Amino acid sequence: MPTLTRLSGASLLFAAAIMAPEAASACTTATTNTNLGSFSSYTIASTPQQGSGLAGLQCDILLAALTTHYIGLRVEASTFRLTGPTGQTIPYTASLTSGGTPLAVGNVLDLSSLSLVSLLSGTNNSVPIYFRTSAAAGLRAGTYSGFIDLRWYYSVCSLGVAVCLAYSSSPGFVRPLIGPATVWGTGVPVRVNVQLTVQNDCIITAPNVAFGSAPLAGAFNPVTRTILIRCSAGAVYTVGLDDGNNALSGVRRMRSGTNYLRYELYKTATSADRWGAVGAARRSSASADTNAGIYDSTTTQGYSYRAAILPGQITPPAGSYSDTIRIDVTF
Template identity: 60%
Template structure:
């Protein structure tokens, strides 16, 4: 039976999401103040191919609500560039809406919440009315914090006390009702700023083909094999690449194993196709993106760097029993 070998590479990634808010000015039982929405963390490649969305406080919250009469509330967007700005002035477009996935609320546009179910409306952070944000995919981004803001104005007249009849309204400045309890003037409203942020993280797309030595009757008759690993990382991100010692190593000696037996076949991986410099995962054994075999030092987020290597089976070891010998090598990228 011939001797055979293969190995594979693994890369893992994860992401998180959260939001935050702060409120300050008081109008009866309602408060209005600066709010913040954090759209979380995402890799540059995820941000470049898909919309990032989330919700946060709108800066408007009420601690008491009575449903005895109609409550009125709306917002108007005053100013915004609707872009998140990050390192070197790179930008990510975004929109704000009053409902999840809803129509964008542009500058000079109002969104009226008066017809909403009030018991469910104040469901954002801290009991605030939520607003929703979503980005437009943007490519070639460097890692870092991207921030923007929306300046808007809240108008409201909310019944906050009463069982049979409304005994108290919480109104924004100038908001008034007629004798029948119908809003007659929205007033001047309350200005508020919502800050929006998104953290773009470094990431890499890696193509690492399996390696197979083929088959041979004796260890001394296997030929070395060359392969190329292709890596494309986030814009502006220099990095180093390491290969661990595999799943069956004895110290720093890489070994393939035949199934669950105690039969091993030693081999080595070298940093390029001609030298005997070992490719490892620590110190000088790592490879730098500045010394890639193709496109070294280019960090535009779209150009591939190629890292060629040579793998060889130790010809001086005794030939082990026939069978299929395998190992798994983990590749890591460090920025």
């Protein structure tokens, strides 16, 4: 009989699981800081300042552009004032568009109907926020700070191209099957910090000095003038006068071509003390001839001085002699 050989076969099962990639978070939130810049106290007093920053929500808008995205915002708290080191304040408004409707505490905004491209137009697909200050006078120098507390709600596709496979949502958000969202959940709080720096500044009025004409250097009469200075609130300062463009060995000189006429400037109308730019030669705001020691940004200090052609010098050739003196104020 023929021998039958039974063949036993073993099957090898080849299996492969295709795993859906883990969904990345399409939206993130973070505290942000906006610096509106540094300005003179007189600029702040006369001109509103504007600037922009980020409102604390950033989303990846390249995914599943055809799906429905939900984004909402609630304004939790803000004084809408920047407060300085002495308690003075600068009012400001904030909006989500430049020149748009100002945000107010308690505002609840459903931003879902807006184009994501326009809504997330800030840096790295973030929601921008715009600030505008109101004019505020009499401010002392320093950093003025404020904040806005916002709460963001969102449900944005985090995986997909035409059809969304996964969503990134804020806590408690329930996506509706169709139509507007009704259960927004608790959202995510963020703080937007805002600051602006006020700098000391002064407004200076300095009339020119004209000695007139004379045949001899010793025939010119002294001239008295007054420099008016008004500085930022609280700004104690000193005032200096430099040596001009033609000084020689610490003596001021006016020039006509290659010829010179020596002169000097003295503190007050009767003082023999030279008014200069260094150390004790400067004048203190506490020693102003008028309104000394008043630092309220609106009161002007007056500094009288005497300008005189120096006697004893050889009369130079006839001509029109001139020089330029620079005034400096140091806080």
